[in-house]
Amino acid sequence: MATFAYLGLLLLLLIALGAMLYALFPQRLARAGIAVERSLASVTPKQLAIAGFKICYLDGGTAGDDREALVLLHGIGADKDQWNRVTRCLRGRFRVIAPDLPGFGDSDKPPQADYSIPAQVENLKRFLDALGLDRVHLGGNSMGGLIAARFAARYQRRVITL
Numbered sequence: 001m002a003t004f005a006y007l008g009l010l011l012l013l014l015i016a017l018g019a020m021l022y023a024l025f026p027q028r029l030a031r032a033g034i035a036v037e038r039s040l041a042s043v044t045p046k047q048l049a050i051a052g053f054k055i056c057y058l059d060g061g062t063a064g065d066d067r068e069a070l071v072l073l074h075g076i077g078a079d080k081d082q083w084n085r086v087t088r089c090l091r092g093r094f095r096v097i098a099p100d101l102p103g104f105g106d107s108d109k110p111p112q113a114d115y116s117i118p119a120q121v122e123n124l125k126r127f128l129d130a131l132g133l134d135r136v137h138l139g140g141n142s143m144g145g146l147i148a149a150r151f152a153a154r155y156q157r158r159v160i161t162l
Contacts, residue, residue: 018035034040037084042091050126056106060087061095070094075142079105099127139160
């Protein structure tokens with residue numbers, strides 16, 4: 001019985017320590033959690049420049065990767081890291097690329113830029129061009145889904161599946 005009491009006390013102390021660390025260092029813990037998720041997903045943070053924007057993205061592949069590319073677009077209020085858990089399941093089949101769209105996440109956010117859906121479609125085209133990707137699979141969530149659908153409608157020959 002005493003062993004269970006000690007284990008219960010130890011568990012309670014660990015929970016209290018975790019809560020205290022979170023209260024004192026929320027950003028550090030969040031960054032550490034994202035780093036762990038990226039590592040588990042085997043994605044690498046990268047960046048490139050297109051049309052006046054620095055675009056940050058996660059890449060689950062390398063240049064010359066012979067797997068087909070799957071580009072995942074986040075929704076409004078989200079960023080590239082929303083896809084880390086999904087990427088873990090898809091990396092064996094695809095080279096998974098998840099950009100922060102201009103105006104979101106770690107990508108540039110110039111105040112004078114156009115962030116409309118048509119502008120984001122063109123930004124996606126420039127991003128794919130910069131990566132040398134002629135044809136891709138596209139996936140998206142919320143606003144990212146709308147951008148993917150509009151891109152597919154406008155550039156049909158560049159989309160393998162949507």
